[in-house]
Amino acid sequence: MxxxxxxxxxxxxxxxxxxxxxxxxxxxxxxxxxxxxxxxxxxxxxxxxxxxxxxxxxxxxxxxxxxxxxxxxxxxxxxxxxxxxxxxxxxxxxxxxxxxxxxxxxxxxxxxxxxxxxxxxxxxxxxxxxxxxxxxxxxxxxxxxxxxxxxxxxxxxxxxxxxxxxxDRQVIAAIAGSLPAPIAIDDSRGVIVMKIVRNGQPLSGVSLTTPLSGATIVYDTGVGLYSNQVQETGPAGVILALNVDGPSAAEIVDLTLTDIAQQAFFVQVRLQAGAATFAGYDL
Structure with missing residues (x-):
């Protein structure tokens, strides 16, 4: 590599x-x-x-x-x-x-x-x-x-x-409540929304391989559909990290994303308690 x-x-x-x-x-x-x-x-x-x-x-x-x-x-x-x-x-x-x-x-x-x-x-x-x-x-x-x-x-x-x-808090709550193993959103914790693409198209088969304290990791299984019982992105290329333990002041966090070919990619996000991060990554 x-x-x-x-x-x-x-x-x-x-x-x-x-x-x-x-x-x-x-x-x-x-x-x-x-x-x-x-x-x-x-x-x-x-x-x-x-x-x-x-x-x-x-x-x-x-x-x-x-x-x-x-x-x-x-x-x-x-x-x-x-x-x-x-x-x-x-x-x-x-x-x-x-x-x-x-x-x-x-x-x-x-x-x-x-x-x-x-x-x-x-x-x-x-x-x-x-x-x-x-x-x-x-x-x-x-x-x-x-x-x-x-x-x-x-x-x-x-x-x-x-x-x-x-x-939107209601969108996150709706996703969390409709998971195969439903969870409740803790407003004091952080939320990360990642959209993964390659050559401008949503990328399936990508896993978040960095542990995040307290987090429930969720992957899409189709556009607008999600599961916390799968281990990689579906056709929409979306990864959610819900209820992440985060600092009160925002900090940069290093994450590793691994694609279907087991190629690792380092990315960074901002993480903060009680706040959301929306980011996209072109692998």
Missing amino acids: TSSPARFVRAGLTAISILALSFASMVGCEVGNSNTNPRPHCPPDAGTNCGIVTTGGSNSGSSSGDGGAGGSAASNDVSGNVGVLNDLGFSQVAPYIGAATIFTTSNTGSTIDAPYGDMMPSFSLPSVMSGATWFFVQDQTLGATGIFSTHSVVSVPVSGAITLPVV
Whole structure:
């Protein structure tokens, strides 16, 4: 096996506040390409399901929602809105209407933030750090809007407005309650949602081989279908880690994903108690 440096294709999906992620080459294993790519911009009046979340490809920004002046130059000034991942397949977003604070890292390495709210359903953060940069959408409604505060990654610079994703608590609870061995979600613990792709397509046969304290590991068995009694991804390429013991302040956690050919890939996620992380990885 050869080693290769990690490349982040981001997502404002994908799905945060944090330092830059840079992977060193690791002998004997590949490093997964984080693919939490920015969602298409989701205008506040777009309706229930305003966009399809994709994993794969590069961040090309969006020309929708702001007058359609396509082809704008890439910028480290990041703006956009927040969308709720509201379906069992984690593939659609609906506009988030509620108060939040958006955190990320500036090009000087300091933490910067911007408000987001009912009367101002957009955010703007100037001079964001280049590369695969973590963003954090922190719920400011004391849970009234039913979302997890959510970490995700954006590839900066961007060439248009983006939509940062937040994970819907009801979706996670519905999945947990419908498992072959049902569980209850502990709101004090963390949730990780990973979408695994290869060449832009969902990748089956992938296992999370790193133990996570307290976690129930769940794999898809089809789009929107899940089991905690199988050991690898199905056709949708989704891995969930539910009720993960995590720190009160977010930390980077190293994970290993193993594909059907027993090739190991190192990836990193942000983990925080009481919060969710939404990330995609192109193996």
